[in-house]
Amino acid sequence: MTEPTMSRSTDANSVRKVVSVQAPQAVAWRVFTEKMGAWWPLAFYKIGKANAVDAVIEPRVGGRWYERGEDGSTCQWGSVLAWEPHSRLILSWDINADWQYDPTLKTEIEVRFIADGSDRTRVELEHRHLDRYGARRDEMRAIFDTEGDWGRLLEAFARAAAA
Amino acid sequence: MVTYEERALDALGDPTRRAVLKRLRGGARSVGEIAEGMEVSRPAVSQHLKILKAARLVTVRAAGTRRVYAVDTRGIEALRKWLEGFWAEALTAFKAVAEREATKERKR
Numbered sequence: 001m002t003e004p005t006m007s008r009s010t011d012a013n014s015v016r017k018v019v020s021v022q023a024p025q026a027v028a029w030r031v032f033t034e035k036m037g038a039w040w041p042l043a044f045y046k047i048g049k050a051n052a053v054d055a056v057i058e059p060r061v062g063g064r065w066y067e068r069g070e071d072g073s074t075c076q077w078g079s080v081l082a083w084e085p086h087s088r089l090i091l092s093w094d095i096n097a098d099w100q101y102d103p104t105l106k107t108e109i110e111v112r113f114i115a116d117g118s119d120r121t122r123v124e125l126e127h128r129h130l131d132r133y134g135a136r137r138d139e140m141r142a143i144f145d146t147e148g149d150w151g152r153l154l155e156a157f158a159r160a161a162a163a
Numbered sequence: 164m165v166t167y168e169e170r171a172l173d174a175l176g177d178p179t180r181r182a183v184l185k186r187l188r189g190g191a192r193s194v195g196e197i198a199e200g201m202e203v204s205r206p207a208v209s210q211h212l213k214i215l216k217a218a219r220l221v222t223v224r225a226a227g228t229r230r231v232y233a234v235d236t237r238g239i240e241a242l243r244k245w246l247e248g249f250w251a252e253a254l255t256a257f258k259a260v261a262e263r264e265a266t267k268e269r270k271r
Contacts, residue, residue, distance in 0.1 A: 015246045019254045023265030031261040039256040041249070119265070125254065127246055 014128035021121045028121040029086045029113050033057050042067070047095065048075035057091070059083065065091050076101050081108065088112050093127070105132055179203055180211045184220060184234065191233035193226075 021028050031039070037054035050069025055077075057065050063080040078101075082090035092106040107129045114122040179201075186197050198208040212232055215221040222235045 013243075015243055015250060017247075017250045017254055019258050021258050021261045021265075023261040027265045027268060028261050031264050032257060035260060035264075039253065039260040041252055041256060121261075123254070123257075125250060127250065130243055130246070 013131040014126055015130070016127075017125045019123050019125075020116065021123055022119065023121055024119055025086050025113050025115040025121045028123060029089075032111065032113070032123070033059065033089065037068075047077070047101065048073055057089075065093075078106075082110075086113060107132060177211070177214075179207075180215055183208065183211050183215065187221060187232060187234050191231045193229045193231050195229075197232065 023031070034057075036057060040055040042052040042055065048067055048069045050071045050073050052067040052075075053070045054068040055066075056068060056074075057063065057080060059080075061080055061083050063083070064076050065078045065080060066074045066076045068074050076094075078092040078094045080089070081092050082088060089111045091109045091111075093109055094101055094103050094106050107127060110126045110128070112124045114124065116122050182201065183197055186192060194205055194209050194212065197212070198205040201208065203211075212221060212223070216223060216232075219235050221232050223230050223232050225231075
């Protein structure tokens, strides 16, 4: 299995990944959008108090993107900004540095599904506008305070990145 | 030992320093440019910038004879690194599920 490759972009405010999948475009699209709970690292990233059992994208522009807990509770992560079945999806990921939903803090995830023959798909992902965290920093005083502060979160980021 | 997070909290406790940071959001500026239109003196702005720098909220570089201040983006770099790792893991898992699904459909 090949690892997703990273093309180092000049834009320091975005992350780009490309992965080539041995699956038709329609299957890749469906697994990404309808079966997100089957591959999203829920143990690693979720925001609700309950154990998360699924990640759901409502299939339309304006639809919600959320996690579902084992107790049936839901926690919103963002929303659907572009919905072009089988080829292109844009999600907003509105999670602040405190891992809380904040609809004013929109980072964007664009995913393109490009058919490479009938049986292979190139999936390109870009997570952008990361500077919106930095731009908001002076307004985000609370996160410097006590539990769950920015600094501690960044230490965790750094540890995870180094692991 | 006082951590830089604690310093950041202290640094942001002052309204003038918050105003200084706000001015830097639009881009890097010199002390003179920051002080322009503010109710505090230039030396006072310099003093505030020193505190913001110690708290790792701003960076400074020399541009000729001027010193130019900007919002410190090291926090963003750490976030970016974390997201690089996160997306690599998520897409590797996605690929595995998509390929399993494709195999299942081919057998149908």
